[in-house]
Amino acid sequence: MTGDHYFSAQPSTAIQRRDVEFTVAGRDYELTAAGGVFSASRLDPGTAVLLRKADLPPAGAAGPFLDLGCGYGPIACVLAAVAPRATVYAVDVNARARELAAENAARVGAGDRVRVVAPDEVPDEVSFAQLWSNPPIRIGKDELHVMLQRWLPRLAPDGVAWLVVAKHLGGDSLQRWLGDEGWRVERHASQKGYRVFRVTR
């Protein structure tokens, strides 16, 4: 064991790959995850609730979409698959997560449309039609707020953010904080202890 967290920039453990299988909107996915990356052995239940309950983009959508804190890329892969013309930015601080997300995007045939990058590599001029995130609550409230204050303003004027947060990890206080920051926050769904928020200007 090491002291690595899944949000370490460079996990030091040797890479141990695992297949993660799940179905969203009638399509089966088989992606690769690995130790040192968030939820390496199964689709995270919060991510599953998000992908089941939020409104997936229509097939003709062009994006660009942002998967904020992409991990091995399940959200980015689903967005790219349901909207086969869209560009998806998949952003993570964890280099191993980015490596896996890029592999997985290629596995779903979207390697040319999913741009897997570190936060500082997203071009300044891009604004997002949609932002999707199962955000890294465990980095702590202050850092989480800094992260959201950085990326939510990158939404296009009519853009939508979809967030999933476990109620016991502060989902309701995050909703209040977003409201205090001036965002319109709707509790779109609640399932298995997770809240799905729809955030707009």
Ligand SMILES: C[S@@+](CC[C@H](N)C(=O)[O-])C[C@H]1O[C@@H](n2cnc3c(N)ncnc32)[C@H](O)[C@@H]1O
């Ligand atoms: C809860 S996990 C979700 C991962 C993936 N989206 C999923 O559903 O399996 C949150 C992710 O955010 C990443 N992360 C942590 N701090 C971040 C930051 N400041 N900017 C972007 N990503 C960050 C972590 O490395 C982790 O992969």
